[in-house]
Amino acid sequence: MTASLNAPAPEPVKAVSRVELAFTRLKKIPSAYIAFWVVCLICLLAILSAFGVPLSPYSFDQATDDLLVAPSLKHIMGTDELGRDLFARVIYGSRLSIAIGFVTAGVAFILGTTYGAISGYCGGKVDTLLMRGVDIAYSLPDLLVMILVGVLVGKGTFGILFALGLVSWMGTARLVRAQLLQLKEEEFVEAARAAGQDGFSIVMKHLLPNAMGPIIVALTFTVPSAILSESTLSFIGLGLSAPECSWGTLASDGWRSLRSYPHLLGFPSLFIFLTVLSFNCLGDGLRDVLDPRTRLFKG
């Protein structure tokens, strides 16, 4: 594991794409490689749940008297106070939680990259002004902004996405800006400019592709933090609420009956934890693989 970066490429003749290379390196970090597959599995579950789950998360059969039962063979995670199968609800809830994570990362990517690219490429006064803006946005605590914005825009999915997007682009913007400031002094940029390319295509074709590694790493950490923020907001009653179903709302419902029915809080929490942990491990691994600035593998 310590020699992975210094190991000679196994097939020097064959051209390897950057993605392939990154994947080969990722395989050598066990925690990140396992995390990668866990993330894939959870995302797959979330996507498949859109086509229906075996036991409906909404249907409940009053005749069976399966209300609030503890985990058993029939209901592997037990049932809630209406007799709904908790496993079905957790799988169903993954859709919203995972979607919120990815959409937030998408917003952070688009907003942050655009903002950072303008700031870094233009430099000078534009840069100073734009970065002062980021400083001010950064100086406000995330949760404060999210509560304020989320509640004021409206509870629901849109409100929470708006709030999460608003607090998560600054990191990406700073990162992209720093990368571009450094990259734009390189010779290939000068060559591109001499060849007559305009600023826009230099940024799109030459600068951003070279900055992609660190950006991907940053986005990998945005997903879990968005999932955590959503569940936290929903938990204190300021995020999503019934009939919407995410891991946060499930945990929030479970909290009220913690003493008698701990499984109602336990299982949604376990899924939040596993997902966030996997994304964090994957992010750590990707950073070692993609980000040349961090060198954890000193020979």
Added chain:
Amino acid sequence: MLALLIKRMLTAIPVLLVVATLTFFLMRLVPGGPFDADKNLPPAIVANLNAKYQLDKPVAQQYVTYLSRVVRGDLGISYKYLNRTVRDILGEAMPVSIQLGFTALVLAVLIGVPLGTIAAVNRGSWIDVTAMFLSTAGISVPGFVIGAFLIFIFGVWLKVLPVALWETPWHMVLPSLTLAFSPAAYLARLTRASVLEVLEKDWVRTARSKGLSRWATVMKHTLRNALVPVVTVLGPLTAILITGSFVVEYLYAIPGMGRFFVTAVTNRDYDLIMGTTLVFAALLIVTNAIVDVAYQILDPRMKVEG
């Protein structure tokens, strides 16, 4: 150093102004007012209430009135807590939140920094792997899960610690632990990375070759330098701890600022929202200034520009 502090305090004024302006207009932009939730008030009474609190005036005028009041130290009154000024409420809630946040900060540093240092010194061993797994897991658990877990074990099962309110020192144990958990994990990761980097430096090798033991090298020649990034995050971390207390205050029913802020936002209790936000922002600025000073003490080469 005094110049730095003065400069910091001067830059705080525009930041506070921006924060106040943004919050004020954001609050007013959205539908709903402080008296909506009351039971079917006749329109005439709502109009009278709005007139009493000057909410019927144009927003720009209200903004100017508000600012001129704040400058004179009058934070206004709560629309929801009868006959209580915002200053009273914050005066009671702020010490609670600061106490909670500070205890958690101390706990987080006392747990995180040693854990990260031990992991770095024993790099690659099972100690390192365990410590890093624990801390990655630590930053992956939502605060409310930790809280619920602790409440379940110590409050419900063992029945040894109180799980709600804020009265005796015993009431502080579970909330501070809950709040300190993920910052401690974060600090451990950061300290480890930072110590590893410093351990590669020439002077560390010199110290080792002089015959100093491994731990003596770490304590005398490494930690001081390695702690600079740690101190840097203490500012933002304090922010996380004070705002993180929203969840903890909710879980443990603690009458701190977070709780008042959450209810104020839901109630559209305008002056209370403004007051809490401004106090939060001011606290942040103060902690960041303290961090800058600490910076210079740790590393005199560092020239901080205001």
